[in-house]
Amino acid sequence: MKNEAFDSESASDSIILTPIGMVRSEIKEPILKANEDGLTRELRSQQEKEYRKKLKTLVSEVLIDQGLSEILDGIEGFSHKFPNG
Numbered sequence: 228m229k230n231e232a233f234d235s236e237s238a239s240d241s242i243i244l245t246p247i248g249m250v251r252s253e254i255k256e257p258i259l260k261a262n263e264d265g266l267t268r269e270l271r272s273q274q275e276k277e278y279r280k281k282l283k284t285l286v287s288e289v290l291i292d293q294g295l296s297e298i299l300d301g302i303e304g305f306s307h308k309f310p311n312g
């Protein structure tokens with residue numbers, strides 16, 4: 228299913244994303260995968276329930292490039308942040 232909002236001329240503009248760090252986690256494959264048709268689910272219903280239950284107790288480590296640490300300035304004003312950040 229195509230989204231008409233992305234069919235406009237502005238959709239041809241490029242966006243360049245630069246990594247600023249990485250996440251260390253037990254999760255090695257995402258539950259959702261993106262392709263040209265949108266998002267697809269990789270797990271069946273029961274597998275997804277088990278996966279989500281595991282996520283509730285999972286601890287991940289977020290590593291920010293030391294040279295870019297200033298990007299975290301002001302993060303305390305956001306509701307979704309790192310507990311030890």
